[in-house]
Amino acid sequence: NYPLGGVNSCIPNNVQYDPNLKPQNTRSYELGGEVRLFKDRVSIDYTYSRQNVIDQIFQVPLAGSTGAATLVMNGGKIHTNSHELIVSVTPIRTNDFEWTVSANYTQIDNFVDELKEGVPNIFLGGFTTPQIRASIGERFPVIYGTAFARDANGNIIVDANGLATAGETKSLGEVAPKFNLGGTTTFRYKKITLAATFDWKNGGKMYSGTNSLLDTYGLSAKTGNRDELLVQEGVTADGQPNTKAATKEATYNRYSNIAETAVYDASFVKLRELSLGYTLPQFSSGFDIRVTAFARNILLWAKMPNLDPESSQGNNNMAGGFERLSVPQTTSIGFGMNLTIN
DSSP states (O other): OOSBTTBOOOOOOSEEEOTTOOOOEEEEEEEEEEEEETTTTEEEEEEEEEEEEEEEEEEEEOOGGGTOSEEEEEEEEEEEEEEEEEEEEEEEEOSSEEEEEEEEEEEEEEEEEEOSTTOSEEEEEEOSSSEEEEETTSBSOEEEEEEEOBOTTSOBBBOTTSOBOEEEEEEEEEOSOSEEEEEEEEEEETTEEEEEEEEEEEOOEEEEHHHHHHHHTTOSGGGSOTTOEEOOSSBOTTSOBOOOOEEHHHHHHHHTTOGGGGEEEOOEEEEEEEEEEEEOOOSBTTEEEEEEEEEEEEEEEESSSSSOTTOOSOSSTTTTTEESSOOOOOOEEEEEEEEEEO
C-alpha cells in the first residue's frame, strides 16, 4: 500500500464509467382511499402504488482481460408493487376513558426485470460467499452463497468422514419479508395514558456471520461440548443413509465453509415501545405540561438465535440481509417533558 517508505504513487482504478451514462428514471402511480365510520371511531386507509425504474445504475462485472473489474452503467430495470393498509378502531370512548387500537399492514415487492444483456445477476455486497445480489426474475435482493451438495431427492451428501459437503453457489433465499405488520394500542384514563407498540416482520432471510463464527469457535450454546459426536443427516455418495459420527468441532468447522448453514428466517415479533404519560394539573390557562416515561426494544421473539434480526450491515443494498460482527440492538429507557402553549 502506498505511500511506501515515504514514496507516493498512483494505482489504476479498476472501475470504469460508461461515457453514455444517463440518469435513472422512475415513474410512480398511486391509488388509495379512506373510510371513516361511527364518528371516526373506525377508520380505514388503503394505498396501492406501482413504481417502474428504468436505466437503473449498477456496477456490472467485466472480464479481467479488459483491465477493469466493473463498469458503472445503466444496466437495470426494476418494478415495485406496494400495498399499505391502516386500520384504527376506538372500541371505548368516554369523557374519562378511551381505548384505541390501530394496525398498519405493509407489503412491498421489488422485482428485477432486466440487467445488462448476458448478466443474469450482479453483486451488491458481501464476500465471495455469501453475498447479496440482484437477480433477474427474483425479488430484490437475494442471498447468494455456497449450498449443501444434495442428491436428486434433496438429501445432503456426506464425505467419507461423515461430514457434509459443499455444493454449488446459488440463491439461498429472498431478503424481503412477505409483509410487515405494526400495531399500537393506547389506553387513556383521565390524564394518564398508557401505550404499547408492536412490530411483526413475517418472512425474509438473513445471513448471520456472527452466528456462524459463534458456532465455528464453540461459543454458542449448541456447540459447548466440542467432543460430542453427531451423525450428519444425509446420504453417502452411493446413496446410503449416513451412519458415521463426527465431533461437533469437525461438523461446525465444515459448516463454516457452507453459507447455507448461516442463513436464517428473519421473522420476528417485537415489543417496540411501551410508554406511560401524565398531563399535570393546569397551573395556568396559557400552557399544559405533560411528562412521559418510555422504554424501547423491550421484548423480542425471533427465529434467528442470539441476535436481533434488525442488526445488519448498515442502510444500503445489504440492509436486512447480511450481518457479521454487528453491534447488538439495545434497550433504551427515558423520560420526557412536553410543554404546550395554548
